[in-house]
Amino acid sequence: MKISKVAIFLALGSLGAQAFADESHSTVATRQAPIENYTYVTKLDIKKVIAMTDAADQCGPVPVQMTYEDSHGQHHVLQYQVMGTGCSNG
The missing domain is CATH 1.20.5 (Single alpha-helices involved in coiled-coils or other helix-helix interfaces)
Incomplete structure (x- = not known):
């Protein structure tokens, strides 16, 4: 019992x-701050980079995110495209 x-x-x-x-x-x-997508006309106000994600192990453009603080102390999450790390030279 x-x-x-x-x-x-x-x-x-x-x-x-x-x-x-x-x-x-x-x-x-x-x-958490909303994710903002980067374009060529995006005005950036980056005082301090807090974190960045790694690029995926794929061949081609992949999204990565950067969390940063602006000059007013606000936190932002910016998503943009980079070339993946999975491409080989052979």
């Missing part, structure tokens, strides 16, 4: 932890 109570307690506790983890993930997603 005692073991079944412990098992029920652990099962309910793990469900509560999963629900809490899902809630914190959605909060992070709402704080």
Whole structure:
């Protein structure tokens, strides 16, 4: 009887932890800046680069993202195209 109570307690506790983890993930997603697509007429105001994603291992243009801070302290995510790293010279 005692073991079944412990098992029920652990099962309910793990469900509560999963629900809490899902809630914190959605909060992070709402704080993330929207993705802006780069064009040749885009005016850039980059004070500090925070992060950049790596190019995919494909041959051809692939999207990468740069997260940066502008001169007003706002965070932006800029998506642009680069040549993938999967092309061989042979």
